Amino acid sequence: MGTNEIGYSAADVVGLLEGLSTTRAIRRYVDEPVPEGVLRDIMFAATRAPSGSNRQPFRFLVLTDSAVAQQAKALIAVGAQKMWAQKRISDGYDAGTGIHTDSPKSRMANVMQEYVDNFSRVPVLVLACLVRYREPTPSEGASVYPACQNILLAARALGYGGVLTGFQGFAETELRTLLNIPDDTALAGAITLGRPVGHHGPVRRLPMNQLIYGDEWGTSPLWAIDPPGTAVMARRTNGENPTINKK
Numbered sequence: 001m002g003t004n005e006i007g008y009s010a011a012d013v014v015g016l017l018e019g020l021s022t023t024r025a026i027r028r029y030v031d032e033p034v035p036e037g038v039l040r041d042i043m044f045a046a047t048r049a050p051s052g053s054n055r056q057p058f059r060f061l062v063l064t065d066s067a068v069a070q071q072a073k074a075l076i077a078v079g080a081q082k083m084w085a086q087k088r089i090s091d092g093y094d095a096g097t098g099i100h101t102d103s104p105k106s107r108m109a110n111v112m113q114e115y116v117d118n119f120s121r122v123p124v125l126v127l128a129c130l131v132r133y134r135e136p137t138p139s140e141g142a143s144v145y146p147a148c149q150n151i152l153l154a155a156r157a158l159g160y161g162g163v164l165t166g167f168q169g170f171a172e173t174e175l176r177t178l179l180n181i182p183d184d185t186a187l188a189g190a191i192t193l194g195r196p197v198g199h200h201g202p203v204r205r206l207p208m209n210q211l212i213y214g215d216e217w218g219t220s221p222l223w224a225i226d227p228p229g230t231a232v233m234a235r236r237t238n239g240e241n242p243t244i245n246k247k
């Protein structure tokens, strides 16, 4: 595999606009490691992200197959499984259209179940962290989440995929101890990565004219029209998730 002018793997053939509109949340992974060269390219993209005043307060703990990595994944897996067991019931994933195995709701439930059941075996777990230099503010995440999205976009470009989760919150105390994370550092997210089982594809979102306003709140400009063929989603009802990836 060759490299392009800035040293990325030559496998990057997805255009930027196509890539960002076809980067799905990938929760099912082929059981194989992500090569270090690919991890390097993905994490390089993370380090290119913008941040307030270019302070670059983001730090990333990349956990693959060491004993510590396996412990970290296992700690999160337990919490994620408990959370999903409750959410599956409280959000009614097995009721209504969920009783039909081919419904979006049922497919989402299956993917989530498989995801949490196999969480301890995800090829890569990235803990996105934020080193604080002042008291927490509501907008501080804006200096770490663009980097998280860069990780997902770079993974997509290189034939991999992943998803940002808040699952680190289920084991934060234990993770801090295990990984020596300082007290002044926030754990902002847990990203899992690997080669997708299944595939990326157009994401489904609300139509532009429901999300983009012009000079007045609630009124969409005439130009705010999705490109022809865009997959749009209906407003969500309780527990429904029409964004589920097709297998």
Ligand SMILES: Cc1cc2nc3c(=O)[nH]c(=O)nc-3n(C[C@H](O)[C@H](O)[C@H](O)COP(=O)(O)O)c2cc1C
Binding pocket: 023, 024, 025, 026, 027, 163, 164, 165, 166, 167, 203, 204, 243, 245
């Ligand atoms: C802030 C944030 C938090 C998220 N938390 C979780 C999570 O805890 N677990 C999970 O499986 N997915 C999580 N996701 C992924 C979303 O569920 C996913 O992006 C969304 O359903 C759209 O899916 P799509 O990108 O495949 O269309 C999160 C995404 C964001 C941006």
